[in-house]
Amino acid sequence: MSVMPLLVVCSILVAGGFLLAFLVATKRGQYDDLGTPAVRMLFDDNPTNIEQEKKIK
Amino acid sequence: MFVRSTSQSNVPHPFISSESTLTHCVHCGEECQETRVSPEALPFCCAGCMSVYEILRSSGMCEYYDLDQAAGVSQRGPRRERLLYDVLDDPETAARYTDYSDGQITRVRLLIPGMHCTSCVWLLEQLQRLDPGIVSSRVDLLRKTVQVEFNIAETNLKKIVILLSSVGYEPLLGQEGRQRGLQEQRVKATRSLYLRLGLAGFAAGNAMMIGLATYVAGSNGLGPALSFMFAALSIGLCVPVYFYAAAPWLTSAISSIRNRSINLDVPVALGITTLFVRSIIEIATAGGEGFLDSFAGLVFFLLIGKLFQQRSFDAVSFDRSVRSYFPLSVRRESRGSIDVIPIDALRAGDMMFVRNGEIVPSDSVLMSEIGYVDYSFVTGESVPVECTSGSMLYAGGKVVGGALRLTATRPASQSYLASLWEQTASRTPRSSYLNFSDQFGRWFTVGTISVALVAAIFWMPDVHSSLNVFTAVLIIACPCALTLAAPITYGTAMGALGKIGIYIKNIGVLRELQRVTTVVFDKTGTVTTSTNDVSFEGRALTKHEEDAIRAVAAHSTHPISRSIAQRASPVGVVDHVVEEVGQGITGRYFCLEVAIGSALFIQRITSQDINSVDGTYVAIGGRIVGRYVIRSHVRDGMKAMVEAIRKQGLETILLSGDTGRDAEVLADMFEPAKMKFHSTPQEKVNRIEQLQRKKSHVLMVGDGLNDVSAMAMANVSIAVTTDTSTLAPASDLVLTSARLVDLPALLTYSNTLNRLIWATLLCTMVYNVAGLTLAVSGILTPVSTAILMPASSLLVIGISVFGAKVLSRRIS
Numbered sequence: 111m112s113v114m115p116l117l118v119v120c121s122i123l124v125a126g127g128f129l130l131a132f133l134v135a136t137k138r139g140q141y142d143d144l145g146t147p148a149v150r151m152l153f154d155d156n157p158t159n160i161e162q163e164k165k166i167k
Numbered sequence: 168m169f170v171r172s173t174s175q176s177n178v179p180h181p182f183i184s185s186e187s188t189l190t191h192c193v194h195c196g197e198e199c200q201e202t203r204v205s206p207e208a209l210p211f212c213c214a215g216c217m218s219v220y221e222i223l224r225s226s227g228m229c230e231y232y233d234l235d236q237a238a239g240v241s242q243r244g245p246r247r248e249r250l251l252y253d254v255l256d257d258p259e260t261a262a263r264y265t266d267y268s269d270g271q272i273t274r275v276r277l278l279i280p281g282m283h284c285t286s287c288v289w290l291l292e293q294l295q296r297l298d299p300g301i302v303s304s305r306v307d308l309l310r311k312t313v314q315v316e317f318n319i320a321e322t323n324l325k326k327i328v329i330l331l332s333s334v335g336y337e338p339l340l341g342q343e344g345r346q347r348g349l350q351e352q353r354v355k356a357t358r359s360l361y362l363r364l365g366l367a368g369f370a371a372g373n374a375m376m377i378g379l380a381t382y383v384a385g386s387n388g389l390g391p392a393l394s395f396m397f398a399a400l401s402i403g404l405c406v407p408v409y410f411y412a413a414a415p416w417l418t419s420a421i422s423s424i425r426n427r428s429i430n431l432d433v434p435v436a437l438g439i440t441t442l443f444v445r446s447i448i449e450i451a452t453a454g455g456e457g458f459l460d461s462f463a464g465l466v467f468f469l470l471i472g473k474l475f476q477q478r479s480f481d482a483v484s485f486d487r488s489v490r491s492y493f494p495l496s497v498r499r500e501s502r503g504s505i506d507v508i509p510i511d512a513l514r515a516g517d518m519m520f521v522r523n524g525e526i527v528p529s530d531s532v533l534m535s536e537i538g539y540v541d542y543s544f545v546t547g548e549s550v551p552v553e554c555t556s557g558s559m560l561y562a563g564g565k566v567v568g569g570a571l572r573l574t575a576t577r578p579a580s581q582s583y584l585a586s587l588w589e590q591t592a593s594r595t596p597r598s599s600y601l602n603f604s605d606q607f608g609r610w611f612t613v614g615t616i617s618v619a620l621v622a623a624i625f626w627m628p629d630v631h632s633s634l635n636v637f638t639a640v641l642i643i644a645c646p647c648a649l650t651l652a653a654p655i656t657y658g659t660a661m662g663a664l665g666k667i668g669i670y671i672k673n674i675g676v677l678r679e680l681q682r683v684t685t686v687v688f689d690k691t692g693t694v695t696t697s698t699n700d701v702s703f704e705g706r707a708l709t710k711h712e713e714d715a716i717r718a719v720a721a722h723s724t725h726p727i728s729r730s731i732a733q734r735a736s737p738v739g740v741v742d743h744v745v746e747e748v749g750q751g752i753t754g755r756y757f758c759l760e761v762a763i764g765s766a767l768f769i770q771r772i773t774s775q776d777i778n779s780v781d782g783t784y785v786a787i788g789g790r791i792v793g794r795y796v797i798r799s800h801v802r803d804g805m806k807a808m809v810e811a812i813r814k815q816g817l818e819t820i821l822l823s824g825d826t827g828r829d830a831e832v833l834a835d836m837f838e839p840a841k842m843k844f845h846s847t848p849q850e851k852v853n854r855i856e857q858l859q860r861k862k863s864h865v866l867m868v869g870d871g872l873n874d875v876s877a878m879a880m881a882n883v884s885i886a887v888t889t890d891t892s893t894l895a896p897a898s899d900l901v902l903t904s905a906r907l908v909d910l911p912a913l914l915t916y917s918n919t920l921n922r923l924i925w926a927t928l929l930c931t932m933v934y935n936v937a938g939l940t941l942a943v944s945g946i947l948t949p950v951s952t953a954i955l956m957p958a959s960s961l962l963v964i965g966i967s968v969f970g971a972k973v974l975s976r977r978i979s
Contacts, residue, residue: 115396122373122400129369136361142354145309149288152234 193232194220194239194335219335226296231286238286239335253507255325260509264324266314272302274316275324277338279331282311290334298322298330310353313338364470367412370404371463377401378460398450401459409443413466415473433612439466468960475658497521497528497579500572513579522570529562531573538571539726540564551726567726652927653678656967660920663975668903669913676899679883680917683866685858686812686910687877689851690823692870693887693907694833695799701730705785705793712792715756716785719744720763723752727783728763731795762786781828799829801836804908809836811911818863822851822877851877868910885910912978923970927963934959 135141191197193209194216207224211217219239223231231238254260267274282291287306291313294304300322304315315327331338377397413436420436439462446457499508500518510528513519518534521527527540539551542564551567554560560573619637626633657678661671671677688694708716721732722744744754751764753772762769762785766777769784775791777784782794809819821837823829827844846854855865855877867874867881870888878884885900887907902910 114393118377118396118400121376125369125373129365132365133362136358136365139354139358141361142357143307143309146288146306149285149308150292152285153289 192216192239196236196239215335219333222297222334223290228290228293228296231290234286234289235284238284252325252328254509255328256323257509261324268319271319272316273319273324274314275327276312276314277328277331278312279336279338281336282306282308282313287336291331291336294327294330297334298326301327360470360474363412363414364467364474367408367463367467367470370408370412371460371467374401374404374460374463378456381456401457402447402450405443405446405459405463408463408466409439412470413439416469435469437612437616464960468964469654471964472654472658475655475662510579513575515575515577517575519573519575520570521566521573523566523568525566527560527562527564527566527573529575529579530577531560531562531575533558533560534572534574535569538569539567541567541726568729652924652931652963652967655964656920656924656927656971659968659971660916660975663972664913664978667975667978668906669909669978670901671899676883677917677920679864679899680866680914681921682864683817683883683914685818685820685863686866686868687820687822687855687858687881688809689867689869689874689877690821690825690829690833691799693868694805694821694836695801695829696904700798700800701727701795702798703785703793703795704782705791708792711757712759712787715759715761715787716763718756719752719754719761722746722754723763725752727795727797728752730797731763731783760788797828798832799825801832802904802907806836808908808910812914815911815914817914820854820858822846822854824848824851848874848876852880855880868907909978916974916978919974920971923967923974927966927970930966931959931963934962 190210192212194211197212205211205217205220209220211220216239223229261275264275264277265273266276279291282288288308291306292304294315295301298317300318300320302316302318304313306313313331317323317327328338377400381394381397416432416436416439419432423433442458442462442465446459446462449457450459497508497510497513498505498520499513500520505520513529519528519531533554533556536556538554538560540554540560541551542561552564559576560571562579623633623637626636657675660677664671717732718741720728722741723729723732723746741754741756744752746752747764747768751762751768751772753760753762753764755761762772763783764772766779766782766784769775769786769791770777773786773789773791777791782796784794785792813819819837819841821833821842823842823844824846825844830839830842830844833842843854851874855867858865859880859882865881865883867878867884869878869884869886874884878886883899885902887902887904
């Protein structure tokens with residue numbers, strides 16, 4: 111049972127790491143817009159689009 | 168700007184070529200009344216839609232029409248003149264839209280109310296294909312904004328705004344400064360909500376894990392070292408939850424107590440605090456486990472409820488001020504030349520030109536000989552008013568017919584309409600949510616506290632037990648049930664209704680709706696559309712005579728002549744046209760002498776007597792043939808709607824600022840005694856006040872433009888719009904005009920929702936009381952309590968979400 115405190119501390123630290131990652135992502139605006147990306151992924155990269163993009167670059 | 172390239176071949180997609188939809192506009196999907204057909208033989212409802220299509224086609228961007236069927240925004244109606252965008256060249260004005268600029272690249276954010284679907288996002292993120300100066304553009308569909316990054320050497324804000332308008336997405340430029348602040352504020356609110364949610368979720372998960380370990384160990388205990396560590400850990404996890412994640416309820420409760428009113432957040436805060444403090448004391452003194460896991464879980468679920476609300480609120484913007492209806496700039500005449508100036512730069516004494524369809528920006532004196540102004544925006548009267556030189560025009564009127572020359576008597580911001588609006592806004596914030604929480608919160612808080620007190624007094628000699636009972640009652644009463652059921656049910660309902668075109672300002676509105684006893688309708692723009700039907704009464708006309716009347720009417724700028732002429736385009740020449748401005752017009756069309764005008768005018772010409780003065784009379788060859796009468800066009804399904812409302816036992820009243828000429832048309836919908844015409848905005852307010860004094864709970868249904876004060880006075884108000892992007896600040900609920908027929912269903916829905924919440928409350932109360940009684944008497948093992956407590960919260964969420972969603976289907 112003596113391993114318990116170590117395990118608990120480890121698990122809290124790991125979970126804390128994820129929490130921190132979530133908080134940082136939120137602060138950087140990762141969750142500001144949850145609607146548009148879902149729509150954006152529907153667009154195909156069709157040949158004309160890619161050509162056009164190349165032209166711009 | 169756009170060169171049509173012939174090399175591109177565009178395959179028409181299934182929607183365009185399908186037979187059944189041929190009468191629908193390819194661009195906006197609306198039914199075509201007078202079809203225009205493009206070179207590719209595709210139907211369009213208007214020149215505007217066709218020109219958008221041409222721009223997209225010539226840039227090879229027809230994919231726009233593949234992503235969503237008929238994705239475009241209808242381009243019918245007058246368009247803003249390009250010249251008016253000149254004001255965007257003014258650096259100070261442009262700066263209001265700018266987020267960031269480094270001298271080469273500038274980033275602006277524009278609000279585009281018209282965007283709504285996949286195609287919109289696609290097109291608005293491909294702007295660089297239409298203007299190479301644009302580096303990139305990014306859409307936020309939920310908040311309806313587009314962020315455009317452009318190279319200032321190649322393009323500028325004005326060009327971008329013109330480009331957006333030319334493809335059918337006109338940005339809302341009205342009151343940019345506040346709008347941008349608002350966007351930032353919202354983004355901030357959402358972010359902090361996510362931060363709180365993350366923290367609470369983390370703490371709840373871990374506290375439950377620790378709690379479970381403690382419960383499983385049961386009476387054997389974990390050993391002093393381990394239980395100390397667990398206690399310290401769970402307190403460490405829950406302290407930030409109490410002070411940070413639960414802060415919205417705590418601060419709101421404290422401020423409401425300071426204001427000597429109790430809102431719904433008070434019992435929530437009380438429950439949270441009791442849970443937290445009692446757990447800490449228990450852990451610190453008696454070495455018990457406390458309820459920290461339930462505490463963190465409760466805060467987590469509460470935050471989820473808040474997230475529901477926030478998301479549906481985000482989707483609608485209610486904080487547009489009236490100035491977004493105002494024009495952006497005006498044409499000012501100074502020293503013989505005309506320049507375009509921002510509206511704020513207009514000073515008293517400035518001479519300006521206002522054209523057909525534009526809004527008079529400020530109270531002013533008419534300099535032109537004669538003019539017609541439509542005040543339906545301000546008073547509700549839908550027939551344009553005739554003004555002669557020297558008369559006073561009021562801000563908010565729309566110019567009909569020819570352009571007018573005006574002298575401003577006041578700067579734009581202080582004018583009549585603005586003050587009318589401010590008068591409403593400065594009133595104490597009448598939020599029905601406050602009413603709702605006040606009432607509900609007050610009796611509930613008082614109720615629980617008194618029950619707790621009675622129980623505590625009952626146990627009094629024994630201080631420990633009495634304290635125990637006191638907190639136990641608070642814990643049973645507060646968590647889950649009340650605090651979760653109402654917000655989540657109403658929050659889900661808001662979201663579900665938003666999807667079908669019914670937008671609700673806050674969750675309290677749904678509760679208020681259920682208490683309504685009287686429904687007051689405005690006429691213009693609500694029960695009727697704002698366009699008029701012109702109908703002819705008199706002897707039957709031949710086709711030739713009809714053509715003659717229309718052809719002659721077409722020569723007049725008078726709004727009524729316009730409506731008469733509009734309906735067909737006869738071929739042929741009219742000569743000998745004589746117009747007496749404001750009286751009538753005479754002319755000859757293929758040997759037919761036609762006279763159209765007021766009763767007096769026709770009486771003079773034909774020397775025949777006319778008994779009535781209403782309507783516009785027509786004489787052919789010196790003989791009166793009949794008259795044109797203007798009738799408002801009643802929306803479809805109104806009669807059934809009003810009847811359905813009356814069947815629910817509610818009183819229905821019509822208050823109109825218009826003349827009584829539609830009384831006959833509306834007679835089969837409203838009792839004559841319940842219709843009142845010629846009401847000024849103030850009279851509408853008085854009438855509603857009078858109803859309220861008779862203990863009526865008034866729902867006001869209007870178009871949100873000319874009824875602001877009346878809407879603010881009513882207990883609940885609904886604004887009916889054709890276009891959800893122009894929302895009214897005074898309204899609690901916005902309906903698209905097509906949804907107005909669903910009003911009875913909406914009222915029933917709010918009733919059922921309320922019953923659902925009470926049922927949920929009852930369920931969880933029973934559940935909690937039974938659970939805690941069993942736990943106290945030692946029948947339940949601690950492990951099952953640990954599972955049952957969060958399960959009750961989940962049950963509430965489940966019933967609320969499922970119930971609200973299923974019931975909302977009945978509306979559509």
